[in-house]
Each structure stands twice: as C-alpha cells, then as structure tokens.
Amino acid sequence: DQQVKQNSPSLSVQEGRISILNCDYTNSMFDYFLWYKKYPAEGPTFLISISSIKDKNEDGRFTVFLNKSAKHLSLHIVPSQPGDSAVYFCAASEQTGANNLFFGTGTRLTVIP
C-alpha cells in the first residue's frame, strides 16, 4: 500500500512560470518530509525538506508547504527554468536517525523554454 502518493505523473510548465508539485500521505506518524529531484541515469538529489512543526520552508526558488490536517504537501518552484526538468520525488519519514524513507511515485516536470 502506497503511503506517499503523487497523483500527477507529469507536469509541463512554461519557463518563468510557477511549477507546483503535489504530494499526499496517509501515515499520520510521518513527521519529516523531503523532496528529491532525479535526472535520468543519476541518483536522487536532495532538494528541500520540512519537519512537521513547520508549515513552510523556503530555499531560493524552492518552497515547500505542509498542510498536516490535509496530509498534503507541495513544492513550488518559481521561476521555473529548463534545467528544472526532471522527475521529482516526495518522501516521508517517521522518526529521526537512520530510518526508512517512503517515496512517492514521482512527477516528471518539463519546463518549456
């Protein structure tokens, strides 16, 4: 059973506009959430994270929003750039330390120049 879901397998956005990638989770014990970006033939690259005590975390062009009551998080990229084209994975974790990351199925973002 998929505990972390990304319901949009793909998203196309014009360069300079905002990209919004969504993620839902079912396990209320998750308290740490991460976004990874993956290019073909490469491992996932960590982008940004948020703990459950916050509802927003920002790093440059990337902002993650967390809505705990809805068990929903989103990644906003603004402005989007062609180099942002990749597969984005949402991941969630229950506890600190060495632990299992539960990944979503990914969303392929294409930024059109």
Next chain:
Amino acid sequence: DTEVTQTPKHLVMGMTNKKSLKCEQHMGHRAMYWYKQKAKKPPELMFVYSYEKLSINESVPSRFSPECPNSSLLNLHLHALQPEDSALYLCASSPLAGGTYNEQFFGPGTRLTVL
C-alpha cells in the same frame, strides 16, 4: 568530498554468477542504505546500516547479502539472482546526528541486468 560514489555503473550477470556492488562516502556519515528502484517506480529500501551495524532488513531475499566493512564503505553481494532482480540499485548515506532529522544523500546507482 560531498558525494556518494557507486561502482560499477552498469553490471550484467548470469543467474549463477556472484558479483558485488560497492558504495563509498567520505562525508563522515554513520548511516548507509541500499535501495532498489524498478522502472517508473519509487526507490524501495532494502537495508540500513547504523554505525556499521545492520539495523533494518526489509525482508530482502538471502541472495542479496549486505556488508559494511567500515564507516565509509558499503557492499552488496549478489548470488544466484533472478531476472526480476534487474533494477537500479541505489546507495545512500545520512549523518545520523542524534535528535535531528537527517537527509539522505544518494549515489548515482548501479544499473543491474540479470540474464
């Protein structure tokens, strides 16, 4: 050095072969992980090592045998694999600082094909 390296990048093996995948990090991380990723699927955790000790084994078949010789190295020994084991095998590491959340940093993966 802020990366996780994996060798080989590609591996083709027969079902009777024995081979090993290697992973190395020099970031001082004390947790290391093996994940398996099939096409169009998310990475799935196989094993976790904390302070060089196996802490999580996600019911992985015994034809996969992990080894952590020291805090920088992680191996995955493969024997008598099946064609359905063909996948991208990802290694990751994290700092394991007590009481804080730890991002996992991934290597580029080994693309394994079992014939």
